Structures are given as structure tokens and as C-alpha cells.
Amino acid sequence: MATPKGREDSSSEIPGHGWQKSGACAERLDHPERLEAEEQVPDQVVMWRKAQEFFQTCDSEGKGFIARTDMQRLHKELPLSLEELEHVFDALDADGNGFLTPEEFTTGFSHFCFGQSSQREEEAGKQVAGQLQEEKVYQSRGNDGVEGTEHDEEAQFQVLMDRLGAQKVLEDESDVRQLWLQLKKDEPHLLSNFEDLLTTIFAQLQEAHEQKNELECALRKKIAAYDEEIQHLYEEMEQQIKSEREQFLLKDTERFQARSRELEKKLSAKEQELERLLQKQSRLEGQCTALHNDKHETKAENTKLRLTNQELARELERTSQELQEAQQQLESLQREACELQQEKEIEVYRVTESLQREKSGLLKQLDFLRERNKHLRDERDINFQKDKAAKANTAASKASRKQRSGSVIGKYVDGREIPRSQSVEEDETFGIPRRRNSVSLSAYLLAEEELGTGEPGAGLPRRQALRRIISIEEDPLPQLLEGGFEKPLSKCPEEEEVFDQGAEGQIMAAPALELIPTSPRGQPVGKEALYKEESIPSTPDRLFKIVFVGDSAVGKTSFLRRLCEARFSPGMAATVGIDYRVKTVTVDNARVALQLWDTAGQERYRCVTQQFFRKADGVVVMYDLTAKQSFLSIRQWLSSVEEAVGDRIPVLLLGNKLDNEKEREVPRGLGEQLAKENNLIFYECSAFSGQNTKESLLHLARLLKEQEDTVRKDTIQVGPPAKKKSCCG
Numbered sequence: 001m002a003t004p005k006g007r008e009d010s011s012s013e014i015p016g017h018g019w020q021k022s023g024a025c026a027e028r029l030d031h032p033e034r035l036e037a038e039e040q041v042p043d044q045v046v047m048w049r050k051a052q053e054f055f056q057t058c059d060s061e062g063k064g065f066i067a068r069t070d071m072q073r074l075h076k077e078l079p080l081s082l083e084e085l086e087h088v089f090d091a092l093d094a095d096g097n098g099f100l101t102p103e104e105f106t107t108g109f110s111h112f113c114f115g116q117s118s119q120r121e122e123e124a125g126k127q128v129a130g131q132l133q134e135e136k137v138y139q140s141r142g143n144d145g146v147e148g149t150e151h152d153e154e155a156q157f158q159v160l161m162d163r164l165g166a167q168k169v170l171e172d173e174s175d176v177r178q179l180w181l182q183l184k185k186d187e188p189h190l191l192s193n194f195e196d197l198l199t200t201i202f203a204q205l206q207e208a209h210e211q212k213n214e215l216e217c218a219l220r221k222k223i224a225a226y227d228e229e230i231q232h233l234y235e236e237m238e239q240q241i242k243s244e245r246e247q248f249l250l251k252d253t254e255r256f257q258a259r260s261r262e263l264e265k266k267l268s269a270k271e272q273e274l275e276r277l278l279q280k281q282s283r284l285e286g287q288c289t290a291l292h293n294d295k296h297e298t299k300a301e302n303t304k305l306r307l308t309n310q311e312l313a314r315e316l317e318r319t320s321q322e323l324q325e326a327q328q329q330l331e332s333l334q335r336e337a338c339e340l341q342q343e344k345e346i347e348v349y350r351v352t353e354s355l356q357r358e359k360s361g362l363l364k365q366l367d368f369l370r371e372r373n374k375h376l377r378d379e380r381d382i383n384f385q386k387d388k389a390a391k392a393n394t395a396a397s398k399a400s401r402k403q404r405s406g407s408v409i410g411k412y413v414d415g416r417e418i419p420r421s422q423s424v425e426e427d428e429t430f431g432i433p434r435r436r437n438s439v440s441l442s443a444y445l446l447a448e449e450e451l452g453t454g455e456p457g458a459g460l461p462r463r464q465a466l467r468r469i470i471s472i473e474e475d476p477l478p479q480l481l482e483g484g485f486e487k488p489l490s491k492c493p494e495e496e497e498v499f500d501q502g503a504e505g506q507i508m509a510a511p512a513l514e515l516i517p518t519s520p521r522g523q524p525v526g527k528e529a530l531y532k533e534e535s536i537p538s539t540p541d542r543l544f545k546i547v548f549v550g551d552s553a554v555g556k557t558s559f560l561r562r563l564c565e566a567r568f569s570p571g572m573a574a575t576v577g578i579d580y581r582v583k584t585v586t587v588d589n590a591r592v593a594l595q596l597w598d599t600a601g602q603e604r605y606r607c608v609t610q611q612f613f614r615k616a617d618g619v620v621v622m623y624d625l626t627a628k629q630s631f632l633s634i635r636q637w638l639s640s641v642e643e644a645v646g647d648r649i650p651v652l653l654l655g656n657k658l659d660n661e662k663e664r665e666v667p668r669g670l671g672e673q674l675a676k677e678n679n680l681i682f683y684e685c686s687a688f689s690g691q692n693t694k695e696s697l698l699h700l701a702r703l704l705k706e707q708e709d710t711v712r713k714d715t716i717q718v719g720p721p722a723k724k725k726s727c728c729g
């Protein structure tokens with residue numbers, strides 16, 4: 001729509017509800033000098049005013065913006081259809097948010113107007129150019145005629161189209177050409193309107209097109225911006241994602257690393273566990289193989305043991321059979337031994353009987369001879385006797401001070417003086433243990449000795465020697481106990497003289513009998529002592545043989561005398577060969593008979609004493625604690641005992657003469673140490689005072705009894721419990 005050239009000035013402020021001074025207009029108002037410059041151009045201000053009126057028309061509620069529906073109100077004001085108004089709204093809504101701000105409205109409107117006017121100027125220029133062209137064309141056409149007319153119309157139409165710039169907006173011009181030509185023919189007066197309309201439309205279209213282009217380019221820009229933004233955002237997003245991812249990866253890596261570390265730890269733990277399990281498995285396998293081998297070995301051992309067991313069982317069976325046979329033989333032998341023993345005893349009693357008869361015969365003869373003697377005795381004899389008695393006393397006292405001569409008993413040991421009793425020969429024949437039989441022999445022998453003063457040594461008259469038979473102290477025979485001998489004994493004390501065939505062969509009258517210590521009953525003290533202890537003599541439960549050894553003069557004989565007769569005789573004669581006593585003691589309610597063998601300490605009798613060790617059950621080794629040499633010989637005695645009997649029998653070490661403390665040469669500790677080294681029983685004692693004489697021997701007797709009990713237990717354990725049977729019934 002061509003707008004009037006004239007311009008109105010509008011110097012008035014445009015009050016606006018929401019109106020902004022925008023763009024050029026705002027500039028004009030701020031700079032009035034410009035306004036003059038522009039008074040020449042009032043159109044735009046008019047347009048501006050128009051625009052303001054339109055905006056207010058649309059924004060009747062005064063919201064400050066126009067919505068689509070408000071735009072419809074312009075329908076009355078403007079010759080535009082609703083669609084066109086829509087187009088216009090879209091064209092004006094630069095930011096496409098569905099609302100028109102005052103800026104968008106005025107910008108769009110002024111654009112439209114200004115664009116129009118500039119366009120118009122352009123168009124005007126073009127028009128002029130177009131007219132010029134037409135004139136030319138017309139000039140040229142003028143030459144062509146009718147054809148030329150159509151051609152002209154076409155050209156006109158083309159010119160019009162060109163002028164309108166339809167090429168840009170119209171794809172197909174045929175309809176318009178047709179309409180134009182139609183109008184040109186039918187209604188040429190409308191042609192200008194039509195052309196105007198076309199112009200407007202084309203302008204608008206063009207504008208729309210431009211706007212569209214602008215929009216497109218704005219859009220493109222926007223899009224570009226958006227794209228850029230999106231790109232930017234995208235990049236940011238990318239960055240973020242990347243950083244996120246990196247973080248995530250980092251975290252993930254860390255987590256992964258942590259996890260992998262954890263897993264590594266777990267793995268290493270598992271590996272260690274596995275290692276341990278493998279070791280354990282190998283150990284267990286080792287144990288298993290070891291057990292397996294053990295099992296085999298055990299099996300093999302088991303079979304071996306089973307076989308051994310079977311062999312042992314057979315062996316045991318055989319042994320028990322042999323044991324039974326041995327026991328039967330033992331029983332038969334014991335029976336035989338008992339029978340033999342009884343025969344022996346009967347024999348012994350018979351011999352004793354015969355001996356007694358002989359003795360009583362001899363005694364009678366003796367008495368008879370004495371009677372005779374008494375009558376025959378003259379003064380010479382009496383003088384001689386006195387001299388002899390005096391000499392004998394001095395000799396006896398000298399003898400006890402100097403080396404002593406053999407004991408009385410020793411004379412008999414040579415066998416020269418007394419025929420060996422039959423029983424002794426028989427004993428050797430039957431090999432029966434000599435103990436019992438040696439009792440009869442030695443009882444006989446002892447009886448000899450006892451008859452004297454009890455002081456062997458200075459020769460005892462034969463008479464007293466004989467009397468000793470009467471007082472058989474050990475194991476008195478039953479009929480003897482009927483007191484068959486008391487009578488001759490009681491007679492003995494009046495008899496002072498007894499001949500004695502000493503080992504040296506000299507005959508000496510015995511000193512007056514008053515020397516002989518006798519008990520009130522006129523018996524030698526020893527016998528009484530014996531009775532005291534054995535109120536009711538009975539067969540002892542046990543019988544042990546004990547041998548006394550030690551250097552000469554240590555006090556063996558004195559010890560035995562103290563023990564058996566409870567008395568001490570100073571100035572004892574040295575023992576010759578062997579001497580023997582029996583002492584019965586009670587140990588733990590058992591009666592134990594001790595055969596005490598007294599040996600001679602002097603070197604020259606060593607061979608005799610040696611042979612007596614063989615059958616010993618126990619040995620007593622004695623030294624004199626006032627004579628060091630006698631202690632030094634103990635080791636020698638011990639070795640000869642060991643040689644003879646080994647170390648299987650108990651040995652009692654006695655340090656004698658404890659009463660003589662002031663002359664002690666051997667300290668107690670030495671004796672204890674020696675005893676400890678050789679596992680001996682040790683006591684210090686005194687035959688003189690009797691200290692420790694019984695205790696030491698009781699200790700030895702108890703040890704012997706315990707040893708025998710142990711041996712018995714073992715024997716009984718081996719075979720079936722044999723019936724308990726004493727040998728002599």
C-alpha cells in the first residue's frame with residue numbers, strides 16, 4: 001500500500017503502558033536536533049503513532065503484551081483476513097513465544113512500514129526503471145503491432161511480476177497471469193487495484209518471505225546458536241560426561257583398584273589358605289602313608305606277636321608242665337628229704353642216745369676214777385697242783401696280754417681229739433644241708449667248749465671240756481631237755497680239775513673251777529641266757545647262716561658271746577679255724593634261727609674261713625674303730641666275700657669297741673661312706689657294753705627274712721600255688 005510521502009512530525013512523548021523507547025524512535029526523542037532533521041520525514045512517526053494505536057487496540061486490558069486472540073481485534077481496523085492477521089502475528093512474534101511484546105510489535109510494524117517505505121523507494125526506483133523499460137519496450141513494440149499487443153501484455157505482466165518480485169515468492173505465475181489478463185481485458189480499472197493488491201500481497205509475501213528468511217536466518221542463527229549452545233551444551237555435556245566418566249572411571253578405577261586390591265588380598269589369602277591346605281594335605285598324606293606303613297608294620301608286628309604269643313603260650317604250657325613235674329619231683333624229693341631227715345634225726349637221736357650212754361658210762365668211770373683219785377692223791381700232787389695253778393694263772397694272764405694261743409675249740413676242730421661223730425660222716429654222704437647236722441657235731445663240739453670256763457685259751461682240763469657236752473646250748477634235743485644232764489652238771493662245779501689236751505699238746509691242770517661264771521643253778525651262764533630268750537623252744541620258721549669275718553682281735557668272738565650269752569670276757573683267746581653258735585630271734589612275729597659262724601681273723605686261717613662263705617645267707621664284716629688297720633682291711637674282706645657269694649647277699653658292716661671312744665682311730669663318717677658306697681648295713685657297736693649288738697643283728701635278720709619272702713613270692717608266682725608244707729613235718 002503506497003504510503004503518503006508527507007511526513008508528520010511527532011515531537012510528543014509517546015506515553016506507553018509498557019512502551020519502551022526503542023530503536024531509532026527512541027533515539028529521535030532523546031536528540032531533538034535530530035527531530036528537525038527528521039521533520040522532513042513524518043511518515044515514520046505517523047507509522048509509529050499508528051503502531052501505538054494498534055497495540056493499544058489489541059492490548060485493551062493493558063497486559064503489556066498481545067496474544068494471538070488480541071490480534072484478531074485488528075481485523076476491523078485493517079483490511080486483513082484472520083489468516084493474514086495470524087501470519088502477521090507470527091511474523092511479528094520474533095521470539096516465537098506466542099506473545100508480542102511492545103518492542104516486537106513496534107519493531108515488526110516499523111520494520112513493516114520502514115521496510116515498506118524503503119522498499120517503496122526501491123520499488124519507486126524500480127518503477128521508474130520499469131517505466132523506462134516499458135517505454136523502450138513500448139517503443140520497440142510500437143513497431144510490432146497486435147502480436148505485439150499480446151506480447152506487450154505478457155511483457156507488461158512480466159514487468160509487473162518483476163516489479164513485484166514475484167519470482168522470489170511465487171512458483172507458478174500462470175494463475176496470476178490469467179487473472180491479470182482477464183482483469184486487463186474485462187476490468188482494466190481494477191487492474192491497478194489488483195496490481196496494488198498483488199503488490200501488497202507480494203510485498204507482504206516478500207516481507208513474510210524476508211521475515212521468514214530473517215526468521216529462518218534468526219532461526220538458523222537461533223538454531224545455530226542453539227546448535228552452538230547445544231553443541232556447547234553437548235560439549236559441556238560431553239565434558240561433564242567425560243569428567244563424570246573420568247570421575248566414574250577414576251572412581252571405578254579406584255573402586256576397581258580397591259576391589260582388585262581387595263580381590264588380590266582375598267586371592268593371596270585364598271592362595272595362602274590353599275598353600276596351607278596343600279601343606280596340610282601333604283602332611284596328612286604323609287601321616288596317612290606313615291599310618292598305612294605303620295598299619296602294615298603293626299600288622300606284621302601283630303602277626304609276629306601272635307606267633308610269639310602262640311610260641312610263648314606253648315612255652316608257658318611246656319614250662320607249667322615242667323613246673324608241675326618239677327613240683328611233683330620237689331614234693332617227692334621233699335618227702336624223701338623229710339623221710340631221710342626223720343631217719344637222720346632218729347639216727348642222730350640214736351647216736352646221741354649211744355653217746356649219752358657212753359658219756360654217762362664215762363662219767364661214771366670218771367666219778368669212779370675221781371673217787372679213786374681222791375684217795376690216791378698225795379701231798380706231792382697237792383704241791384704240784386698248787387705250783388701248776390699259780391703258773392697257770394700267770395700264764396693265763398700273760399697269754400691274754402700277748403698273742404693268744406688257739407682256742408680250746410680249735411683243738412677239736414683238727415679232729416685229733418674227738419672222733420668225728422658218725423652223723424658228720426653220714427651228712428657228707430647224703431649231701432643234706434649241713435646246718436642241722438653240723439648242729440649235732442658242733443653242739444657236741446660246743447658242749448666241749450662250754451664245759452670249761454667259757455674261756456677257751458689256757459687249756460681247760462678235760463673234765464670241763466667234757467662237761468660242755470652236757471650243756472648243749474643250741475637246738476637242745478628233746479630228751480636232753482628232760483633235764484637228763486642237769487644232774488651230772490650240778491655235780492660238775494665241785495669238780496675243779498679238768499685235763500685239757502691243748503693243741504700244743506701240753507697238759508695243764510685247769511684252774512679252780514670257781515673261775516667259771518655259773519648261774520645259780522650251776523649251769524654255764526650261756527645256757528641260762530639261752531633259756532631266758534627261748535622260753536618255749538620250738539622249730540624256728542626261718543634259718544639263716546651268717547658268717548662273721550674281720551681282722552683278728554676286732555671283737556668278733558666277744559660280739560657273739562655278748563649276743564648269745566649276754567656277757568663280755570676280756571682277754572679272749574684268738575679264734576682258731578671256725579666257731580659256731582645258734583641264736584634264735586623273733587622278727588615280725590616270725591621265729592628266725594641264726595647260725596652264727598665265728599671265723600678266725602688271723603691270716604693263717606683264711607683258707608678255712610673262705611670255704612664257709614659259700615652257703616652263707618648273710619655276712620658280718622667287723623673292724624675295730626680303735627685300730628685303723630682293721631678298717632683298711634675291710635675292702636679286702638668285702639672283695640673276698642664278693643668273690644665267694646657275689647653281691648646277692650646282705651652284708652652288715654660293724655665298727656666295734658664303740659665304748660673305747662677315746663682311742664677311736666676310724667671316724668664314723670668313714671664307716672658310713674664305705675657302707676654307702678658298697679650298699680652295706682652299717683652300725684658302730686660295742687661287745688663290751690652291748691650297744692647296738694642286738695639291733696644290728698635284728699636289722700640283718702629282718703633283711704634276710706624280707707629277701708626270702710620275696711624269693712618265695714616269686715617262686716609261688718611262677719607255678720600253681722604249691723601246698724605249704726614244712727620239711728620236717
Ligand SMILES: Nc1nc2c(ncn2[C@@H]2O[C@H](COP(=O)(O)OP(=O)(O)OP(=O)(O)O)[C@@H](O)[C@H]2O)c(=O)[nH]1
Binds near residue numbers: 552553573602660685
Ligand atoms: N674295749 C673293748 N674291748 C673289746 C671289745 N670287744 C673285744 N674286745 C677285746 O679285744 C680283744 C679281742 O677280742 P676277740 O673277740 O677275741 O677278737 P676276735 O675278732 O675274735 O679275734 P680273732 O679270734 O683272732 O679273730 C680281746 O681282748 C677283747 O677283750 C669291745 O667292745 N670293747
Ligand SMILES: [Ca+2]
Binds near residue numbers: 093094095098099100
Ligand atoms: Ca514474542
Ligand SMILES: [Mg+2]
Binds near residue numbers: 557573574575599600
Ligand atoms: Mg675270735
